[in-house]
Amino acid sequence: MPQKINxxxxxxxxxxxxxxxxxAGxxxxxxxxxxxxxxxxxxxxxxxxxxxxxxxxxxxxDVFERFFSDFNKSASEYYKLNKLDPAYQxxxxxxxxxxxPGSLEEIYQNFENVEKGSSDKLKKFIKKAKDNYDIAIKDLVYRPGITPVELVTPATATRMSRFFTNISSEVRKEFSNEKLRKILEFPVLFLGAxxxxxxAFYSFMNYADFGLGTWHPEGGMxxxxxxxQKLAESLGVKFQVNSPVDTIITENGTxxxxxxxxxxxxxxxxxxxxDYHHSESLLSKKERQYSEKYWKKKTFAPSSLLFYIGFDKKIKNVSHHTLFFDSSFEDHAKDIYDDPKWPENPLFYASFPSITDGSCAPEGKxxxxxLIPLAPDLEDTEDLREHYFNLIIDRFEKITDQKLKSNIIFKESFCVKDFKEDYNSYKGNAYGMANTLFQTAFLRPKLKSKxxxxxxxTGQLTVPGPGVPPSLISGKLAAGLIEKYKKN
Structure with missing residues (x-):
């Protein structure tokens, strides 16, 4: 009989x-x-x-395609992808x-329009970012984070300085225009720090952004x-919903x-x-690898306040993905990482999938x-949610020159309390553990219990880290370790 895995x-x-x-059977x-x-x-x-x-x-x-190709499939057999142009605003x-824009050549031109001479600098920056991408995403992230030796390859040996400088200094060394700096710093926010x-090695996110582009699966993510799930079921995987786990059963350390x-x-x-922290809470204290002290010391990616809104009309002057950097990036970052509190004037992000995907809203709507990024574990009340909704919708209306409040059909929200309740998320974080220098690769929580x-x-608190593509990779790494250490 095949071995059973829960x-x-x-x-x-x-x-x-x-x-x-x-x-694997x-x-x-x-x-x-x-x-x-x-x-x-x-x-x-x-x-x-x-x-x-x-x-x-x-x-x-390419990470999604690599996943499906491992099963002699392609993403197009399961969903239709459209490349967004513009990618975002x-x-x-x-x-x-x-x-x-959706094309790299047009991005170069747009940079040049903002800051003369910046297109040549961007070409060099993206060339280095692609170099990092080829090393990281095609090789390093597919290593299970067991030892530091995994990071030492002929390619990384000559690029070690990129691990000890940061993205911000690299960007600011080359670009003087503050708008372009913020655009180039934005992608690493997906890494949670x-x-x-x-x-600076994580500049590969800039190649993922500009070089590979932003896509949208019809019908949404x-x-x-x-x-x-369809692929899994075709392979024999069974699914049980409404099935919260009370404990992990152990016997003699197994x-x-x-x-x-x-x-x-x-x-x-x-x-x-x-959630890794929650998973270990399903064990007795002596069976847990990481103490509460360990988790409290770690830098966690932000939580978020999210609103899902149905509007009774089409919205103008925005793109499918639209970022609002009209307030201080530095002040908001301090309120997340340095002195955790509700931000006074937050940056925010808005997505309107129905701009490019008619299936996401009724016609004409x-x-x-x-989304507002927040520090984890903040107080979360309906009054606070409503205050911040009014704050950002007022700014949104002013910045995009339109009135929308009276066009809201409904509004749902999701915040720190929901992340904790729905996902057992540590401190209500939204994206896992940040990929800082001392929380990278072998320095992250292990895939295999010690x-x-x-x-x-598996997942975003272990290797490789936050984000959807890294999560797919994490699943592959965990499965590979199980195969490696399997017992007859």
Whole structure:
């Protein structure tokens, strides 16, 4: 009989791992606490509108293709991708925005229009970013983070300085225009840390942005979840929803299964794609690898205040993805990382998927997603949510020159309390643990438990780190370790 593996959670990393493990011949069952699969990448449907609750950006299409090709499939067999042009728009004030086109040559020209001579600098910057991308995404991130030696390759040996300088200093050394600086610093926010705390090596995110472009799966990011679930089920994976895990069953230092809704489900191996801190809370204290002191010392990626809004008309002067950098980036970053508190004048992001995807809203209407990055573990009340909604919608109306409040059909919100309740997220973080220098690769929580045999972890708190493509990779890495250490 094949060995049985129980997987906790059904986010991108768990789904990816389930596919690899089923392909390897294991009997795989996935247990999801919520009513639908997808983890943080769930979907909200209301009154004919469709919203991605979690991730809305589709970057690094090559990572998705590499995943599907491992099963002799392609992404196009599961969902349709459209490249966005413009990729996104960045507002710096009223009638003051920079559009990032879908083509690299046009991006060079747009930079030149803002700052004379910047296109040549950008070409050199992107060439170095592509070099980092080829090293990182095609090689390093597919290593399981067991030892420091994994980072030492002929390619990295000559580029070590890029780990000890930061993105912010690299950008500011080359570009003097503050708008262009902010645009180039923006992509590393997906890694969950300030640009000044993110190694310059992570400029590969700029190549992912400008070089590979921004894409949109028709129907939203949840179509990717559904596609991977379909692949998993074709390989024999079983899914159980409304199945919160009470405990991880252990015996003599070995994982033996999980207890779900009071019922024991025995297995040979347990893999958790749920929040790492929460996963270890399902064990006795002596079986946990990391103490509360350990977690408190770590730099976590932000939480978020999100709004999902149905508008009764089309919205003008915005792109599918629109960033609002009309307030101080530095002040907002301090309120997230240095002195955690609700920001006085936050930056925010808005997504209008119905601009390019008619399936996301009824005809003539618009689906809007608004996001404010926040420090984790802040007080979260309905009054605070409403205050910040009014703050950003007022700015939005002024900056984009339109009135919208009276055109709101409905508004749903999601914040720190919801991240904790729905995902058991440590401190209500939205993106996991930040990829700072001392939280990279082998310095992140391990994929394989050091204290409990046959217990493994995957997801954005372990390697490679935050984001959807890294989560897919994390699932592959965890499955690979399980295969490597499997017992007869």
């Amino acid at each position: 997987i906790i959670g059904s986010g991108f990393s768990s789904l990816a791992a389930s596919c690899y493990l089923a392909k 294991y009997e795989v069952e996935v247990f999801e606490k919520n009513a639908s699969i997808g983890g943080r990448a769930r979907q909200l449907k209301k009154d004919g509108f469709t919203f991605d609750i979690g991730p809305t950006w589709y970057w690094m299409p 960045v507002y710096f004030g009223e009638n003051d925005s920079v559009i990032i 300030k640009p000044s705390d993110t190694p 949840y179509k990717v979840i559904e596609g991977i 994982a033996k299964g999980i207890t779900v809704n009071g019922i024991d489900h025995l297995s040979n191996i347990v893999l958790s794609g749920a 618009e689906a809007g997603i608004f 204290k409990v045999d046959q217990l493994y972890f």
